[in-house]
Amino acid sequence: MYPSTRRCTVLFGASVTLDAAQEVLADVSNLFASGCLSDGMNWISFPVRGPSRRLGGDHKLAASVQRRFKSFGGSVGVGVADTAFAAFMAAHSEVTTVVPAKADKEFLAPVPLRVLSDLLVAPSDLIDTLIHLGYKTLGSLALVDHVLLRDRFGTDGVRMWHLCNGNEISRTEFSEPHEELIREVAFEEPLQLAEQIVFGVRAVVDALVSDLAQNSKLCTQFTLTLKTEHAEECERVWHFASGFTARAMLERARWQLEEWLHATNVTAGVVLARFCVHATRPSNSEQLSLWGDHSGTDVDAMRLVGKLSATFGAEAVCLAQWRGGRDATEVFAMVPALDIELTDVENTARMQKPAHHEGPWSGLLPSPLPAVALTEPERIVLFDVADNAVGVTRRCELTAIPQWVVRADGARQEILTWAGPWPIEERWWDPERASRIVQMQIVITERMNLEQPVLLRLQHGTWLIVASYE
Amino acid sequence: MASGSDPARVLNGVDGLASGVPGVFKASALTERLIRLPEEVAEAFPDLGLTRGRTISCHGGSAVSLGLRLLASACHAGGWCAVVSRTRSINPAAAREAGVALERTLWITADDLGVATALCLDSCAVVLVHGVVALRDARRLQARANNCSSTLILLNSDFAQADIVFETTNERWEGLLGGYGYLMHRDLKLHVRVRHAAPMSPKQLRLHHVSIHT
DSSP states (O other), X not given: OOOOOOEEEEEEOTTSOHHHHHHHHHHHHSOEEEEOEXXXXXXXXXXXXXXXXXXXXXXXXXXXXXXXXXXXXXXXXXXXXXXXXXXHHHHTSSSOEEOOTTOHHHHHTTSBTHHHHHTTSSOHHHHHHHHHTTOOBHHHHHTSOHHHHHHHHHHHHHHHHHHHTTOOOSOOXXXXXXXXXXXXXXXXXXXXXXXXXXXXXXHHHHHHHHHHHHTTEEEEEEEEEEEETTOOEEEEEEEEEEEEOHHHHHHHHHHHHHHHHHHSOOOSOEEEEEEEEEEEEEGGGSOOOTTSSOOOOHHHHHHHHHXXXXXXXGGGEEEEEEOOOSOTTOSEEEEEGGGSOTTOHHHHHHHTSOOTTOOOOTTOOOSSOOSEEEEEEEEEEEEOTTSOBOOBOTTSOBSSOOXXXXXXXXXXXXXXEEEEEEEEEEOTTOTTTOEEXXXXXXXXXXXXXXXXXXXXXXXXXXXXXXXXXX | OOGGXXXXXXXXXXXXXXXXXXXXXXXXXXXXXXXXXXXXXXXXSTTSEEETTOEEEEEEXXXXXXXXHHHHHHHTTSSOEEEEESSSOBOHHHHHHHTXXXXXXXXXXXXXXXXXXXXXXXXXXXXXXXXXXXXXXXXXXXXXXXXXXXEEEEESOOOTTSSEEEEEEEEEEESOOSBSSOOOEEEEEEEEEETTSOOOOOEEEEEOOOOTTO
């Protein structure tokens, strides 16, 4: 029995090639690389955990995958379930089917038993016998004691029973690697230090990565197995959706070695290191710059904006645009980045600067401006020494010297020093849009005698903390 | 104070760089693997700078201002920056004062900081995260940043396994005189802890600010 990973299976017609299917999945899920299963012709299956979380659930993922495959024409079936077999059966439904978690057994119950022989899971004569005995559906077979099935039909019987009960019968975490993707390094002398071992495997890893690169591929998942002279073994799977460089693979090797050699009582030196590449991706979609870094160019940024906007909504990804004004927290407005041509550097630079004729706004606080603007201003009350509430007069003078502040949560804090009040009267000629506010800077003592300067605003008779200098 | 050792000039990356032509820095982004750091902390590093791909954690009373200074230093060489938070919290005007290139900065709000930051690390040279990231996510993001050679700055996350941890204490503000004046600048103590390195003695630092109109 193997641990099951929730997966999505897509059945597609002859109009889609496997390469096209992989490209679509890479595009939709962004994490397509590991644990991908396929017969190479008309279905492909991949784990959904990461992509589902990103897209907001299995249903959205399934709908998105189906939409993309539909654009190729022909019939498409999409199914999501806990095990590979159930996902495969779900994909055979006429509509997109998402089997709820841990409900594979219930979903499979009404499926006819004949399916097992059609899919070559079990010999057809065995299925014929079972049907003659009265077991017509997977659900009916699931109720039989598996010991009886094992005694009567051997391993085939047990396999069928596990399938009917929604258990995973094959290793789905990753497919078996091809021989040429396995590299071994046997050390003549047992090595004790992580640095020595990493140095020893460097040439082999370099060769492995360059071999893959010659076929335009990047390794996205590999297993590193280490063995000591006393046959102690450490195996770990490393995965990175964008693909490993040789340096990154060696870095992972160093992490694994350091953890293993330090955390466990390894009794002998390492004599063998084996790298198995389990999954790759085409490298042409990820053009690295001259020194192997991401170039971080405008094109990358545009792609990022697209991805983030699709995931979190267009309003979630913004660029700052100069607006001016006297409000220290709203000098820049946020504009959705989707609406802006990011490759036009001059345009984006122009957005950030005040117009030539625009000087500093009278009433805007001088530098430094508060680093954190509170999205929900906090209501507070100011008190003087005699515990009378402090306000301002018509001439914008304080009624008393503020000494204490009572925060929204009831905490009473001392005011160390203060300045203001500074009145701002805007659009007084328009009764509807007119605003009259008063600003102040105060420094209060937080816990452990920390000095915390904040910006206050008096609006409609209430003092608010609108920003803080952190 | 001589201009070469003035912390404000170094922190703001002035020396004629801040107002430079964007295209020039884009070209150098390919070759520059080292990020210039404030002079006081640069001493802690063998190359007097920070190699790309590292994770920095800032906490303390002036974490946000310090994080913005580091963001400004890291984005000078070119490439895009991203500021990720759950709600719009960081003031872009303060970022501009710190020297951040706003024309190459994306402001992202997302409930799931981990996912948004992971996506940003793939495409941006520097990513600043304001908000608490779960320890498990922080470790993954650190590995991803390392792989992508992007710099990750975590604010107020208290991520002790970061490659570099900055902590600010003893902030003293100057400028307010009991009813008169304005907040001007602050003195603070900066504690730097570099992973796998001997602890450094705290540095006394004064943070100045440059007006956004200049």
